[in-house]
Amino acid sequence: MTEIAARSIDVARARSHHIDDTRGDYVYGWRLFATIFALFLVSALSQVDRILPFIMAEKIKADLSLSDAQVGLITGIAFAVCYSLLSLPLARAADRGSPRFVLVLCILGWSAMTALGGIAASFLFLAFTRFGVAFGEAGAMPAGHAIIARKIRPDRRGLAIGLFGMGIPLGTMVGFAAGGAISDAMGWRTVLFGAGAIGLLIGLLTLLLVGPTPPQQRTAATTGSFFRASLQLLSSQAFRWLFIGAVIASFAAGPFYAFAAPFLIRTHGFTASEAGLAFGLLQGVMGVVGTVLGGRLFDSAVRSRTGYVLGLPGVLFLVAGMAAVAALFTPVGWMSVLLMVPTMLSFSFMLPYGFGAAHLVSGKGREAMATSLIMIGSGLLGPAIGPLIVGMISDAATAADIPNGLSIGLLTVPAACLLTGMALLIANRRIALWLRSN
Structure with missing residues (x-):
């Protein structure tokens, strides 16, 4: 009860706050713009890193002598299972603690694993790095939504979620276009190194732009x-x-x-x-x-x-x-x-x-x-x-x-x-x- x-x-x-909520916890003006912009970059980055193996699959397969089944394992069900199920504990951590801290750690983690994929010399090592990417990305959307819930007024959250999600289609377009072009010109390993480096920068930028999130009161919902x-x-x-x-x-x-x-x-x-x-x-x-x-x-x-x-x-x-x-x-x-x-x-x-x-x-x-x-x-x-x-x-x-x-x-x-x-x-x-x- x-x-x-x-x-x-x-x-x-x-x-009661759907129409008018003026509590100091919410952000306005340039801080509102900076928060949504940072979350958009995170969403786009996660989508780019997720789909890069799709556009580079043939090159990776030839370089590492992989089978189609191994390529499918890396890009398909194994990633989906890891990504989906690991989101639960990371989401709970975001609800109970600092979602900004969880988000930044996730960005830095999956970006480092993306870059490590560039030195892969075997299927097992590449699979390990992709699991690492899935682990990090699993917390990005839940933590991002927790930030939106704590920092943005209820009557503006739908648009904020939409702008956050807009990174998915745009990240897909950038990933396919830029990933394919750079891979053709400089090789698939360079693409992964570059994506990892950009991710580390976006992680630090997110830390600065989002700012501390209001503390969550301990309630039945968070225990x-x-x-x-x-x-x-x-x-x-x-x-x-x-x-x-x-x-x-x-x-x-x-x-x-x-x-x-x-x-x-x-x-x-x-x-x-x-x-x-x-x-x-x-x-x-x-x-x-x-x-x-x-x-x-x-x-x-x-x-x-x-x-x-x-x-x-x-x-x-x-x-x-x-x-x-x-x-x-x-x-x-x-x-x-x-x-x-x-x-x-x-x-x-x-x-x-x-x-x-x-x-x-x-x-x-x-x-x-x-x-x-x-x-x-x-x-x-x-x-x-x-x-x-x-x-x-x-x-x-x-x-x-x-x-x-x-x-x-x-x-x-x-x-x-x-x-x-x-x-x-x-x-x-x-x-x-x-x-x-x-």
Whole structure:
């Protein structure tokens, strides 16, 4: 009962500050800009370091005499499992202590491991460095969200989360473009050395720009183990349906990003450069638009005080599901690309909504834990299993002489989008009821 009462008080306080909160703990003016700018750099850096092995995979494979299975282990399920599960203890540390300290240590740690990857002479050593990168990056988003929760007013947090998340699509674009170009010109080891050095500088810059975070009062929300805290959050129907939506969405996002370019190449005769330019450019644009627009609209939903904060992303996923079906079977290549836009937009649009809603339900002192659980839901099963399911369906359809077998496999994407939309609409209602009852 004590924990329920404490959580109710936290939620009541958060709701009372949705419109006007002038406590001195929050930052304004140039400090607000500096905090968000630093977090954006961290987000972009983490994405760059994460995807560099993808663009350099062939060069690394040839240099170290790796098999495709070893490359897949380094870049795929092993990284995803390490990244997702280690976020829980790091998130708990951020909630209970200084999220700035946790974030800076994570940046310095994964940047050092990225640089160490440049001296790898064997699969085992390279795998060790990638596990180190995954360990460090696992704490970046939870700690960043904890900083946002403590230093930025509640009615501005959606946009702050969106700008923080904007580093993901932009980091992806920079990583692929710069990583590929520098690797061709100077070698893959130079790329890793350079990325590690830049990371160390960004870590020090973050330490200066973010500044000390307000101390977190010891409450029922910040005591106990991270495992117990996770179970408490998942016991809430409102949070559980949001978590379910994140899991299902990952089964749309994982296969979509893995097979969209091969689909355009096989089905519509695009060259690799044409598919990369069309898909990559649109994805970058939709990533920026979705995170910023989603953040602004989420803040508006919070200020409305209705509690209905997930309606728009729920509807967008339903639209994306129908558009994705059309994209897979239209005979015109450019039309197929355009019909993929709602799906691209839905993923980025959901980012500030999903994390912002998770913070509302979790209450003060558990924002990083809430972020970590949503990360696990969206980053563990879908990216690891989703592409495999699509590949197996595609292979079976092709073996059965069904034309365009990959499009049959990719039908899992619109199916997952439609199910995500329904899950989010259920979560939308559950969250509104939960907030009213608390």
